[in-house]
Amino acid sequence: MMFDDFQFSSILVSTIRNAPVLMFAAMAGLFAERSGVVDLALEGKMLAAAFVSAAVAYATQNPWFGILAGVGISAAIALLQGFVSITQKGNQLVAGIALNIALSGLTFVLAQFFFMQGGRTPDLGSARLFDIVLPGSDAVAGIPFLGWFYTKLIGGHSALVYLAFALIPLVHWILYHTRFGLRLRAVGENPHAADAAGINVERTRFMAMLCAGVLCSFSGAYLSIVQSGFFLRDMSAGNGYLALTALVFGNWRPLQTALGCLMFGFFAALQVQIEGVVFPGLGKVPGSLIQMIPYVVTVVVLAGLMAKSVAPKAIGVPFVKSR
Amino acid sequence: MQPAVEFQHISKRFGAVQANRDVSFSIAEGSIHGVIGENGAGKSTLMSILYGYYRADSGKLLINGQQHDIRNSHEAIDLGIGMVHQHFMLVENMTVLDNVMLGSEGGFRLQKNRKQLEQQLRDICQRYSLDVDPLDKIEDLSVGVQQRVEILKQIYRSANILILDEPTAVLTVQETASLFAVLRLFKEQGKTIILITHKLQEILDITDEVTVMRAGTVVGSVQTANTNKEQLAELMVGRPIETHLPRAPYAPGETVLDVKGLNLINAQQVSLLKDLNFNIRAGEIVAIAGVSGNGQSELLEVLSGMHLPSSGTVSMQGKPLPFAGRKDADGLPATFRELGIAHVPEDRLRDGVVKNFSVMMNSFLGYQKKLGKAFGLLDYKTILKTCNELLSKFDVRPADPHLRIALLSGGNQQKVVMAREMASSPKLMLVGQPTRGVDIGTIESLHARLLAMRDAGVAILLVSVELEEVRALADRILVMSGGCITGELKVEEFDATRIGLLMGGLHKH
């Protein structure tokens, strides 16, 4: 294969398809972590939502019911996580990892119990979420660039993709221009100050966890009822951790975090494209080395450009009214 | 007239510590009421109960004659109670505006309210002569200004009962004066103010009535007009306080520390220390006076090895300190300690102690290398013995070496740090704000120890914002302003007005 086979347009489209999984999860993490609760359980919530969404969508043959059920379960788990790390003041890292492990096992066991297909749900078939074709797509499809731009790049994705991108300004607005956002940030930065200002720290954190649960569920639903069309064990495949990385990378700010997600999506797409490409001088780089690209880039970027990321100050610390 | 606040038989205990025991007294409406007492007497605890931060184990709380069970600060705020805490309760990475707004935003969307509030704050600042820009970020502000933000918050929320827990501990004389001006305005408006302070002069200056606490109980309430410093001090401590400490005549030895052309420029290219030149001789106390934030902290950090200077030389007993050829100060303080430099840091909670270590584990922080035996094993038996000696010598309460140091009151933590640094028998002692937030009984004993060290021939550099302290301890006084030394005088020439001018930066070289 030649170097000219390398298609930039396809990389961009692929980036847009890859990013939502990370974007939902990263925004979920953003709510939790800006409120001071480390959310290592993104992975677990994603899996749970992916399973429940797929199972319910299959049972009802309606993707929207699936998404709704996914929201419910993910929110419930987030509240449980809240109970452990806010009410019980338990170690938030432990809570997160424990939930990930437990849900990785439980989703398999349940999927196996109900469907008997080795921890897989049946194919959703028509109960998958359809791709939206923008009005007038046929008309512009033939036009060079514009056609591609309108029908492939910004059009032809599922509703969840648009929701993911719409979240960026929305989360920004909530965080910086609403009462909830102000309180959320205060609680994550200095809960004692917030408490002294008459804010119920625990309630605010619970609200944040609820947001995190809801957002994270879309990530799971996207995996199972948009990208794959069924649930498979451990299908989150580390995306929850990658989303956290994007969050750190984006300094816990919505716009930068979304950029981080897009960057990961981009490198994943790039990696697919350069597999098997003959580089002048280098020859064919082995696939397993190309798989490293997104991770190496992250490390390099973290070490170089964005060395100083500043976490919310109270992150990981349960709020205890004491010295 | 009905009292604004009435405490009835309030008790509160933390584990083994009875912080408040059957506390009863009342505060008249529209008055300024002082509360004093030694470190750990239970003042902050009592006020925290009033503000809903803690809940009393037993007892009643009456606000304007009505019994209330205040479960959280939200309910306290609803009752018109406001509190300015000992440690500021501000969100550092937010603006003044957002901090004031927090908790009383007036609606879900902030945009419109932000505009309104900004104007309102500018008006308030003008009316009360508070110099604060609502759009500044807290982390960029000096402590004095942060204090004003706390006040601003209370004005905005129109608190009727205002609790101030040691508001003046970090303020300069001028700042204190302007704070008091505001408090007097409040009083004119009929607000009730509760003021906790360790500075008896302030009690005399501004309060109407004062309640004295000791070991969790109230030992008495008196009308301010009918009392004086000595009487209050005796009530507090249970014995008369010596205000004039004896000291040997000034007879300095050879030069211990010699600073030449010292400069410090930070990453933002701001010059924090400008061409400093001074020396300290054995057996003298040199005090640096100045408004905090004028380079004193940085000077201490450089001299203790925590920070590298940009240029200049510092010699210790004739030998230059090993700044040269280093990229950062990582690990440097250890070298400095070996050279005989001890350091009591200004911010003890941040730098001076590891909060989650026990008192014993903190009692050798910085000197851990000295204690390692074979294979670096620590000799806990000796450590414990030494620690117990220090605790009893410095009268740390409670004298429990295994207690987590965070559970000691601020004053007692300070005693532990002082004890540790003094015990290292240094040649040069750097002391930052040694008595900040410390009660007068303790101040007396700490001062006595510093003077004894001086008499024993140790060179001491004291940084303090308290002019009283500077006067009581120093042999020579350097005044700093804007990173420069703006003047030097002997203690005999002490003149508060002149020092005030020098601190303001009106220097003549």
Add this chain to the structure above:
Amino acid sequence: ADPKFAVIYDAGGKFDKSFNQSASEGAERFKKETKIGFMEVQVASDTQTEQVLRNLARKKVDLIASIGFAQAQAVQNVAKEFPATKFVLIDGVAKGDNVSSVLFKEQEGSYLVGVAAAIASKSKKVGFIGGMDIPLIRNFSCGYVQGVKATDAKVEIVQNMVGTTTSAWNDPAKGGELARAQFERGVDVIFAAAGGSGMGTLQAVKEKGKLAIGVDSNQNYMYPGSMLTSMVKRVDQVIYDSFMQMKNGNWKAGVAYKGLKEGGVDWALDKDNRSVVSADMEKRVNAAKQDIISGKVKVVDFRDANKCPV
């Protein structure tokens, strides 16, 4: 008494829609026909394999089927300790007088589906998606490439692997994404040898109305109309036969290579892909099959020299 049987699946698990599943189907067929049951278990690590093997041997199981090359070493160790127990190992070779090692000539079946792909492709670009970059998968891809090139040297092949950890077999989202990326590059027929991740590929292919080739078991039924064919690897048959031989007392140890000739691999043609396989294609693929069986065409095994000739 009836002999006792057991199947040990590797990390992919019984329901991998791939060779583990195929093994389980063979055992089930045996069970249905003979009413003789079997034990089954899935292992997570190489240490566990040995533990289970020993455990089963102690329980006096007569024939243990170990699925997957990762069990080779463990089978060899335990077979030595329990000479009375028989073992059948799929995809790997273990020494021992009581071990039957069965290897498949995946390259031959892959060659056939390569031929089909080259004929079916309109864009003259075909794709391959593997789970992990390991010799077994490279053997699939290498046979496939040989078939494609032999049919039409101008057809290009785009290849991708899903990942480098075990989750590479369980990442349908990535499997689908790789497929879509290959479409963008003009590919219109994809051969997926990626376990569970391949499900995502087949799905994406169905969506975009392109053609996919299944692997291991006959996957044509999954998306009739968009499945060009499947490269079947008859693990089920091997297990079934082996169990039967055991029952009938004519079980034999040794190493067996199962290619087209032995019926170990094949391409699948049934009602589900009838509509997409033209008569010409059927003829040419079957001709290629005959050539391989007769030895006229020799398909290179990647593993012989860890090298692919094209």
Add this chain to the structure above:
Amino acid sequence: MNQADLPRWATAFALPLLNLLSALLVAAGVIYLLGESPLESLGILLNAAVFNPEGMGYTLFYATTFIFTGLSVSIAMQAGLFNIGSEGQMYLGGLGLTLVLLAFDASLPTWLLIPLAIAGSAIFGAAWAFLPGYLQAKRGSHVVVTTIMFNFIAASLMNYIIVSFLIPAGEQNTASRVFADSAWLPKLNGILPILGETPLNISFIMALLALLIYGIAVWRTTWGYQLRATGLNQHAAHYAGISISKTIIIAMMISGALAGLASVNSVMGSTHYLGLNFPAGAGFIGIAVALMGRQHPIGILLSSILFGALIQGGFDLSLEKPNIPTETFIFIQGLIILFCGAMENLYAPAISALLKRKEK
């Protein structure tokens, strides 16, 4: 109401026990829903993992690996670092010892070969942890993120190395060749025949030794004091003359070395070859072990054994009860970590109230 009010026996034994029971109760519910008897299952599990000596041998064999990964995570935590990279460090540690063995197993005598291989695993593990440590210390890059990335990178790198260089020609298995007998770690069943055919080997003794050294180093030495001070308050540590970056880098390298040592048990003690993905999640279980064991040597030992028993017993149970897939035990592991590691105070109020009532 907090732990401080409770006597030591309550916080050290009663609370963890109650939490463990709660986790098992939830697990019992799930097993019941799957259609099996929880009590019978527990019996099978205990028998397979504890009462049966060979089962116990396997339990301890798995525990050995977890002790090392648990120590790896713990030592980093003492310095305030959350090392998620033990998995990758263990993987690389396996490469280190394999390279030594592939090069020398034919030429060197056992007494030299084995220590050399062990050193190889520690060195490779430490080297793999060095960069995240260095970047954290000097560039402030979050060690959590970099170690996660390094896990992925390790997986890719090892895949490349094993597949391209280590598989012997003509072999199917994605693994190196089997090492010569001289490189096999002596098994403990030589001394204790009751253990039967378990792979439990001398690295278990090494693990116990490591626990002891860890305990002494962290709590009894100057170095440990400096490590903990850095972990608890970096400002104070700097003030105390402790070199923060040195402490962080060394802590990470020791952490990596310990993770690397975890590979000794699996590779030299059991499989005798380097297989693809051989750590199989042991690095992540190390996180759970460290958290549940509160970074205390005894805690680490006990929780390692608990996880070893779950793996061993669960495995046997699912063989006997086809309705209970092995994944059930992944779920139970999670539950136990959740209850014992994150909700340690769940029953504190109840116990406290009980004690108060008794006093009166």
